[in-house]
Amino acid sequence: MSTETPEQVKQMEICLQLERQNFHLNAHFHAPMKGVTALFGPSGSGKTTLLRCIAGLEKQTRGHLKIGADYWQDDSLCLPPHRRPVGYVFQKSNLFQHLTVLQNLRYGQKRTAKTQRKIYLNETIALLELENILKCHPDQLSGGQQQRVAIARALLTTPQLLLMDEPLASLDQASKLDIIPYLERLHQELSIPVIYVSHSPDEVTRLADHLVLMDQGSVTAEGEINHILTRNDLPLAHLEEACAVISGKVVKHDSHYHLTYLSIPGGTVAVSYRGFPISDTVRVRILARDVSLALSPGENSSITNVLAVTVISIQTMADPAKSLITLQLGSEQILASITRRSVHKLAISVGTALYAHIKSIALMH
Amino acid sequence: MSTETPEQVKQMEICLQLERQNFHLNAHFHAPMKGVTALFGPSGSGKTTLLRCIAGLEKQTRGHLKIGADYWQDDSLCLPPHRRPVGYVFQKSNLFQHLTVLQNLRYGQKRTAKTQRKIYLNETIALLELENILKCHPDQLSGGQQQRVAIARALLTTPQLLLMDEPLASLDQASKLDIIPYLERLHQELSIPVIYVSHSPDEVTRLADHLVLMDQGSVTAEGEINHILTRNDLPLAHLEEACAVISGKVVKHDSHYHLTYLSIPGGTVAVSYRGFPISDTVRVRILARDVSLALSPGENSSITNVLAVTVISIQTMADPAKSLITLQLGSEQILASITRRSVHKLAISVGTALYAHIKSIALMH
């Protein structure tokens, strides 16, 4: 028996290959066994295919796959899909047409040992607002309703690994905002790792701890989320939604203004109140477009969060009017996107010390 | 014959009812015969159903439907779907499984008189990046690829009304950014009106000229986009993506910094360069979260656009840390979302004159 370091047990090792007529999947990466690993890549880059290989749905898959301490696939072994404790939310909902919504939900739950069930029917139904449609058949549901049923159905098996293929794509903003915190809670409280495919940078940065970028069947970059988000040689930093995700510690609550103060590397910031205990570690997202730069800390402005930063690099963006500035903030890096005119006007160059005025900081978890 | 004012001919009159077991659609509104009318509403509110009724796919539909000068449905008449010159992009792609991608694209094109074709095959294929998959069958495509084929197929009939049900939901950001300007161009150059369902406020505000909010089968509000976006009694103003959309006139280009200067009600702003002729009328979107308020115009900041505004109303938002400020900007209204703490700190109240520092303004068309 091989002795495994706890480090290894806390990882999933994915090294899978699949040959298709016009497509070659070759995915090789490690991801932590907690939190959300987001797969990000253009249409047709193989994200769905990779999830299918992990779930065991592609018989031709080669390679090996180790989830935590368990081998799911290697040279000699290949668990069939029903023995892999995954919950799979498909890109197309794939609901059972011959069953009602409730029967769909119960399908996987019944097949999970009672002792292993940690996600409960009523709670899930309430959260995903399925009360009124429990007796409907899938062909009587709207697109978003179908997607919510599919999410609930996958969750009710209390999976040890959740595979989600654009689960929120056809949901309205309000539903998304309900479901995302629930998913966050799930992978925190039940420590169910999630592999999450999404085209929405917003969803990804909200949810993900680890990012895997794919292109044409291969992994082009992967790593801790802020590292990948702020690397200006990667496409994410050049999106309109470019952002940084950094950790902070809760230091104070202000119940009057409903604010929570966080200490982050490089200063203290205020965010909308969330009931985390003092000195909890949390993560905040800072969108590049929310960061403006100034030579002075400024006063008399509605901007609450002002932090001292140093310029690390300046890059032009896809939009030639804009520059992407990578800033050192304490031990972390954040991004700012400002006009080139402002870069000139403020004479910003590498090494310049500036004040970042951050219009809005989103607290995540 | 009834004499119609040109105003009426330029409108679509939609007044449709449909009874389903647990659902009652009652949609009544007018929309302009140009530009994009967005349908917005929670999951299950009847958006897809309404599109189906407009396309003539629900036989039980009652009511009347007049598109421009043509009656499609009234008491005595109901055009069958194939006689309604719509292009419908379904929520599920509904591609023909027995045909290749190219054959799918040609299906509708072949059935359109040559003289009416104004959207061309090669151009559409190039734009939607379908070159490499023309010979594939739909079941060999990724989700996003299927969706792009469906869009192309609907467009190639050169429809007189485009119905799009979350057409970009499973597309990556880059594809979206390619397709959205194309759609804008379509409805401008060919003046094809579009009815567009989307859950993405970003897409809606980018594309729409007219907004229809639906809930539980009924229209809860409708009107010109900025009017609906900035009404703080409607849900849109309370979203994280709350914004205003206002018109401006191109006044100057700055080729050095790649900026275009626009005169908008209340001042002049700079946006990323787009090659519009001087004195063209264009629209810009100002997100509430991009607007910060200050007592002074400020200097030494990367923020380029500073405008004088007056506070019209102050509302708390769903997030109690934040306030939604409606601002008068010349003859228009825009929104700002700032912390309640800042409202206090700056002593903002109705009537206060302030400076809006706008971090980013997006030019649309």
Added chain:
Amino acid sequence: MLQTIAEIDLQPVWLSLKLATFTTIFILAAAIPLAWWLHQEGNRSVKGAIGAIATLPLILPPSVLGFYLLLLLGPNGPIGQLNERFDLGSLAFTFEGLMLASFIYSFPFALQPIQNAFQTMSKGQMEAAATLRASPIDRFFTVALPLARPGLLSGATLAFAHTIGEFGVILMIGGNIPGETRVLSIAIYDHVESMEYTQAHILSAGMLIFSFLVLFILNSFHQRRGKYYL
């Protein structure tokens, strides 16, 4: 043995193939529209009744069915009277009569699989075709039929094979006229009855081998991955 083979009359073989081919074509031509009509929305009970009637010929023993057909076609029967009025000549004991009989008897075997195929077809593609300007008849041919291909193949296979093997009805309505109504199944039966077992064996074996090959090819079509590429 070789001599026996040489002496075997092959005319019934061609006649059977011709009969089965024509019958299958006519059956498909009738079963496809009927199945489609049954599939459309409308009065359920009328459709249920018509569907049931189309299946009924299955239930009667073939030679009894043949007997009733004979009564129908005879000069006193309604069809016979019609024929007489229009001076069309009798159908009994003619190849056309055989086709009519085989048609009636093999029809249900084609109808059922085709009906199923339409029923399991997703509505979405038909709707998409409608919004792409295809008229009902156009989308029937360009979408519904191609999607129903496995069902059509099955229906045609069953109707063809069953017509080849059919015998009781044909015996009754055909009168065993060489070159006109003496089909293969009757020829084999005659050999068995006359204790000419060698000929019976040879014809049966030949028929089985030929049919096996045809069915094998059809089956491979049927199962080919990507069931939609003809």
Added chain:
Amino acid sequence: MLQTIAEIDLQPVWLSLKLATFTTIFILAAAIPLAWWLHQEGNRSVKGAIGAIATLPLILPPSVLGFYLLLLLGPNGPIGQLNERFDLGSLAFTFEGLMLASFIYSFPFALQPIQNAFQTMSKGQMEAAATLRASPIDRFFTVALPLARPGLLSGATLAFAHTIGEFGVILMIGGNIPGETRVLSIAIYDHVESMEYTQAHILSAGMLIFSFLVLFILNSFHQRRGKYYL
């Protein structure tokens, strides 16, 4: 007339119903797994061949098929010899023999629609079931079968009806023994042969009416909106 009705022997009716019911059950029990197996990936040509063989009995004229079955099952045939060795008793001229013959003859009619049903089933739902912990056999029963319901219904209908109507094979292998192998189709045939037309008409009419009702009900099931609610 009334007296004739009263005199009609109803035993063949029950025998036919019993035969058709048992045969249909056995056919479904065999055709469903076979269709499933044929539907799975694997060696295409082996599967094509087996599918073709299962369809072959269609092609032979029933009484010829019956003749060969007789040769097989009779005391000189291989199966007969086997039976003799193990002292199982002969199958020919027994009800069990009829079941075997009907099984072989009606099998293809059930196989084809069921195979189609599996083929047109969307793969997605089976995959979803797999990720929801359902083993292959579990998802076969809980997903594939319910989704194949229209095909199963069709297959069962065709097999049942065809067994009721079958006659050539049964006459040959069954020997027209009252109470044992004289089923309804043979009884009607006998009446026709003996020129007892009244009895033949009555039995035929009764059979048609009964079958019509059964088929009508089945058809309504079949077509019901929401094809999935049994």
Added chain:
Amino acid sequence: SATVHIAVASNFSNTIKSLITPFEKQSGNSVIASYGSSGQLYAQIRNGAPYEVFLSADQLRPNLLIQDGYADSSNGFIYAQGQIVLWSPNKTNHLNKQTLISERRDGLLAIANPKHAPYGSAAIQILKQLNVYQAWKKRLITGQNIAQTQQFIASKNVSFGFICYSQVAALPPDEQGAYWLVPTHYYKPLLQQLVILKKGQHNPAALRFIKFLKSPQAQAIILRHGYLPGPMPP
């Protein structure tokens, strides 16, 4: 009580039913009758059918069975002799040999299959005797057996044809139409033979049944159904 299982050529089925009733009444035995064509019954007997007595429509098959040891050679005898008629359901028709000679060229003539039905080959013999076979050859409609041939004619799809006299005799008088009972010298006698099969050899009921068939009472019934009694065995 004892039971005997008999296999009867279908053309004799009506007659045998009239015979079984008195036999069962007299002997207390019961009779199970299976009907089929002689060829079919023959094949079944060779393959283990449970029949004990075989009433064939010809002599060929019983003799083959005896030859191959499936039947007892000692008890067989000719139980009836068939008579062939030219029949038409149309009363006003006048049928005789002239009909066959002078009939217009497009009429059809129904006969049983001459290859294996004895009444079929008898019909051919008659046509040949009358020298009209070539003229009719193309217009012969062959029924698989004599019953089918009768149906062809009764349904008026064919105007007349050769069937068994017993079939006409079984019809109610007003449906008997017109017929020509063909003189026996036009064809080889249609001798219908029965044999006791191996399975019935030791069944007293079987012996009793064939004994009954030889009785004057049975012979009268057979005669009434349109058959001539067979030449009695010693």
